[in-house]
Amino acid sequence: MKNSSSQINKVTTNMLNSQKNLQSQKSSSSFVETKEIVFSYFSDFENNNTLALNKVSINTLPGQHVAILGRNGSGKSTLAKLINGLLLPDQGEVFVLGKNTADESEIWSIRQICGMVFQNPDNQIVGTTVEEDVAFGPENLGVPSKEIRERVDLNLEKVGLSDYATKAPSQLSGGQKQKLAIAGILAMKPQCIILDEATSMLDPQASKDLMTLISELKSEYNLTIIDITHDVENAIYADYLYILQEGEILMQGTPRQVFSKPGKILSSGLELPKHLLMVYSLMNYYSGDTLRELEQKFKNGIFTVEDTIKAIQFLKTQPQIDSFEEIENKQSSNKTENAIISVKDLYFSYQKSTEHEVKALQDINFEINQGELIAIIGHSGSGKSTLVTHLNGLIVPQAGKVLINDLSTDNKKNIPEIRKRVGLLFQYPEHQLFENTVYEDIAFGPKQFNMPQKVMEKNINEAIKIVNIDKEL
Incomplete structure (x- = not known):
């Protein structure tokens, strides 16, 4: 049996009893x-x-x-x-x-x-x-x-x-x-x-x-x-x-006082710093006796990276009450090998052919298959937002192609169908929220596609439930 978060909280709270106010x-x-x-x-x-x-x-x-x-x-x-x-x-x-x-x-x-x-x-x-x-x-x-x-x-x-x-x-x-x-x-x-x-x-x-x-x-x-x-x-x-x-x-x-109460932090909807999350997750695999011994070693709580390393080194010497579950990299059962998004030789510049030209994308090529989870990572100004706004036709390639289920984004006739298939959440959500109520704003998209009233209401209620929005809004 794994120790409950309340047991961990009790131990870490005791660690702080003798701590001075920092x-x-x-x-x-x-x-x-x-x-x-x-x-x-x-x-x-x-x-x-x-x-x-x-x-x-x-x-x-x-x-x-x-x-x-x-x-x-x-x-x-x-x-x-x-x-x-x-x-x-x-x-x-x-x-x-x-x-x-x-x-x-x-x-x-x-x-x-x-x-x-x-x-x-x-x-x-x-x-x-x-x-x-x-x-x-x-x-x-x-x-x-x-x-x-x-x-x-x-x-x-x-x-x-x-x-x-x-x-x-x-x-x-x-x-x-x-x-x-x-x-x-x-x-x-x-x-x-x-x-x-x-x-x-x-x-x-x-x-x-x-x-x-x-x-x-x-x-x-x-x-x-x-x-x-x-x-x-x-x-x-x-x-x-x-x-x-x-x-x-x-x-x-103080940060040491607050972050030494992991259960309360997590209950507030926040995360723990990565190094603390690591050690507190490991605690679930050890007995109360081991955790009490850990308490004695860290009377001021586990807080710094150095504290974390020492705590993990101690835990590695102790017997576990549960083995770690093996993590298998299984592909999603609904994943296919058919590309639903294809980007080929994509180029795009802002203020092209002027002295202020900024090259945002150069020679971009990739494919995304149904069921894949893809991360696009880069520093600020690397072209991430420019790239994703190409994927539903908000920006049209200056060179190259973007295909959504073989529909090209540079053909205006394809755009309504493409936007049914590719939803885009902006960096600033207020840029795409403009109706008077939450319900009306969610309904805006389906209305543009002439969705039947009963189907639209069902979809809206499901969406509200998924993102946990108050229905009264």
Whole structure:
């Protein structure tokens, strides 16, 4: 029998009983403080409120890196907007360096103190060129022209966009746009940076580089960092964590305190950092006596990579109560050898034959068979999004062919049938959501294909059930 997660939680909780509070105390005064804030979104269509935050209280200190974790819909982004004064609480208060966000005379001061990088960089990019966008904030603060030039050059270099200074933001990939938004905030020299899922559009290496940069800036300028995220791999390096679940604080503490309670983390819909997931998964195969002995060896909990390695080395010397299941690489029973997608000699450039030409795809060839699961991996700007938007005819090849069940995407007559067969989920979901209600939005596609009413209703209800959306929406 495998040990239950409750047994593991009990052991790891005991490991923390003698642990000292590791939260960094940089100052006795708060930088950001929220006092039992409540906030709801009002729906004109349903004439009711959706509670987003319920009596949430947090306290950050000057120079501290705080991560606010939670799954989608937990209230993280709402909290960020309340801190920045973009929203005001229905109940409770929000203070930034003692300034109340409800005080209209203080709001611009608060927003100068706390720069915010949104989840979708398109929401805050306003310049016609990359360097103009970075300059926009300092110009509005009345910074002298010479200093603006220095700030623009410095921060474009810091985020790796110096070579794109004169290009239009529309020529950048999603990840590059996020870097541009961050450069624009840095150019205004705020005391605090709020990152609202700022790494969500970046590839793993770029995300790691960005958080390294943020850490360096924090140390150099004593910045306060509030990182709104679901990325546990980055959050583990914060000074302090809050985990939100359904608008309330589920857990808080130092990363070591929080991540040493794996069952509670997983119940919130989050993942564990990979190295911790590895060791806690292994614990399921060992007896309670072995886990208690492990507890004695790690009285402050298993947290670092070094802790993980030592714990695994210890477990390898102990008898298992269950053998590991063998993993067989079986092909799906419905997989065929008939290609449903064929890409042949595909080429595509943006602003082709101009001085601003950007070669996005060159000589791309592959086939996908029915039932296969294919991953397309690459760094930001490598052409991933350009490639997938070719697969349902949103972009037509400039050279080469894209065939869907032998239907070519460069023939306009084929497009309706192709889009029945290939669905595309965009990088930004809001770019494809436009109806007044959730139900109407799901129904939009089937209506365009003149699907019979009863069939459409059945399909919509099945889709709602699969993705676990509230039927009342």
